[in-house]
Amino acid sequence: MSGSGESDTTHVAHSWVVLTMGDRVDELAAAIDSIPSSPSSTATEIIVVCNGASEAVVPAGVVRVDLPENVGIPAGRNIGADHAVGEVIVFFDDDAEVAEPAEVRRSLARFTQEPDLGAISFRLVDPESGETARRHVPRLGRSDPTVSGDVTSFLGGACAVRRAAFVEAGGLPGEFFYSLEETDLAWRLIDNGWRIAYDADVVLHHPRTSVARHGDGARRTARNRVLLARRLLPRALGPVYVANWFALSVLRTRRVGDLWSGTVEGLRAPVVRRPIRWSTVARLTRLGRPPII
Numbered sequence: 001m002s003g004s005g006e007s008d009t010t011h012v013a014h015s016w017v018v019l020t021m022g023d024r025v026d027e028l029a030a031a032i033d034s035i036p037s038s039p040s041s042t043a044t045e046i047i048v049v050c051n052g053a054s055e056a057v058v059p060a061g062v063v064r065v066d067l068p069e070n071v072g073i074p075a076g077r078n079i080g081a082d083h084a085v086g087e088v089i090v091f092f093d094d095d096a097e098v099a100e101p102a103e104v105r106r107s108l109a110r111f112t113q114e115p116d117l118g119a120i121s122f123r124l125v126d127p128e129s130g131e132t133a134r135r136h137v138p139r140l141g142r143s144d145p146t147v148s149g150d151v152t153s154f155l156g157g158a159c160a161v162r163r164a165a166f167v168e169a170g171g172l173p174g175e176f177f178y179s180l181e182e183t184d185l186a187w188r189l190i191d192n193g194w195r196i197a198y199d200a201d202v203v204l205h206h207p208r209t210s211v212a213r214h215g216d217g218a219r220r221t222a223r224n225r226v227l228l229a230r231r232l233l234p235r236a237l238g239p240v241y242v243a244n245w246f247a248l249s250v251l252r253t254r255r256v257g258d259l260w261s262g263t264v265e266g267l268r269a270p271v272v273r274r275p276i277r278w279s280t281v282a283r284l285t286r287l288g289r290p291p292i293i
Contacts, residue, residue: 013043013044013086013087013088013108014044014045014086014087014088014089014090014108014160015044015045015046015047015081015084015085015086015088015089015090015163016035016044016045016046016047016090016092017047017049017077017080017081017084017089017090017091017092018031018032018046018047018048018049018080018092018093018094019048019049019051019073019076019077019080019091019093019094019157020048020049020050020051020053020056020094021051021052021053021056021070021094022050022052022053022054022055022056023053024094024095025056025057027094027095028048028056028057028058028094028095029057029059030097031092031093031094031095031096031097032046032048032058032059032062034097034098034101035092035098036098036101036102036104036105044086045063045084045085045086046061046062046063047062047063047064047065047080047083047084048062048063048064048065048094049065049067049076049077049079049080050064050065050066050067051067051070051071051072051073051076052067052068052069052070052071054066054068063083065079065080065083067079071174072174072176072177072178073156073177073178073181074156074171074172074173074174074176074177074178074181075172075174075177077091077156077172078171078172078174081163081166081171084163086163087111087162087163087164088108088111088160088161088162088163089160089161089163089166090108090159090160091156091157091158091159091160091161092157092158092204093157093158093206095206095207096124096157096158096204096205096206097127097204097205097206098204098205099125099203099204099205100201100202100203103201103202103203104122104202106201107120107122107160107199107201107202108120108160110197110199111160111162114195116193116194116195117162117194117195117197118161118162118165118189118190118192118194118195118196119154119159119160119161119162119165119186119189119194119196119197120154120159120160120196120197120198120199120202121138121151121153121154121155121158121159121196121197121198121199122155122158122159122160122199122202122203122204123136123137123145123146123158123198123199123200123201123202123203123204124136124155124158124203124204124205124206125203125204125205125206126205126206126207126208127205127206127207128207128208129208131208132145133208136155136158137198138151138152138153138154138155138196138198139151139198139288139289140288140289140293141288145200146200147200148197148198148199148200148201149197149198150195150196150197150198150287151196151197151198151287151289152183152186152187152190152196152284152287152288152289153182153183153186153196153289154182154186154196154198155182156172156181156182157206158204158206159182161189162194165189165192165194166185168192169185169188169189169192170188171185172184172185173185173227173231175227175269176220176224176227177220178220179217179220179221179224180221180224180225180228181224183228184224184228184231184232187228187232187276187280187284187291188232188274188276190276190280190283190284191232191276191277191280216258218249218253218255218258218259218262219255219258219259219261219262219265220262221249221262222246222249222258222259222260222261222262222263222265222266223262223263223265223266223269224262224266225241225242225245225246225262225263225266226242226262226263226265226266226267227266227269227271229241229242230266230267230271230273231271231272231273231274232273232274232275232276233275233276233291234275234276234278234281235275237281237291237292240292241291241292241293242263244292244293245293246259246263276291
């Protein structure tokens with residue numbers, strides 16, 4: 001294994017949190033094996049959260065956290081982060097593999113070099129086609145996936161977050177279960193003054209998947225779009241954001257009933273508002289992602 005399974009709790013530079021449902025035995029083993037160790041003066045901690053997956057196989061020396069039932073992606077990652085002691089938490093999918101360990105080490109070193117850096121999003125590349133799916137590039141438009149820069153969001157299973165920033169923001173919204181939890185956290189990080197970077201040189205191999213693989217994906221996405229707007233957007237922008245998204249989604253899918261039911265569910269669900277500042281809205285706009293799209 002290229003990553004170290006030994007945890008030096010006196011100084012763990014990086015904690016890798018891998019979430020698994022236990023049905024990707026070979027993939028999980030390959031993912032863990034690809035994790036690069038930190039420089040010799042520090043240690044790399046690996047935590048595998050078995051999200052309702054007691055049959056998952058985890059190597060010796062890796063921290064295992066067993067959850068009796070599937071609590072969802074964001075809540076599972078929050079639990080993994082709670083067990084982590086590293087200064088930087090890397091969230092890693094159980095079917096991904098690090099392509100170039102040296103690039104990962106270089107990128108993670110940026111947290112020491114750039115004190116305002118809150119999170120880094122890595123680039124996912126399909127190992128068969130060599131392509132990056134458009135939805136995996138955290139920018140609007142058909143921008144080049146090989147170009148790095150500051151962005152307004154990140155990929156939940158291919159990112160690194162400064163622990164202090166993660167804790168300050170309150171972690172991921174567990175009630176989302178899955179879909180848009182990264183955007184919610186990203187906006188809160190930016191509102192707290194942190195930067196988010198997309199580092200295209202850090203390549204993770206990950207098989208290309210379809211959004212439609214989740215049978216209730218359209219409903220959950222609709223619900224979480226509304227929750228995101230109600231939780232974080234100024235009242236003047238929330239309806240515009242939801243209306244624009246709903247109109248575009250109707251053009252892209254035939255599951256209009258799911259979109260509608262999810263929207264209604266999001267409107268009825270209780271929320272705790274913590275609206276971002278208008279200066280954050282301006283910052284998101286300057287970065288190319290005004291929060292009305």
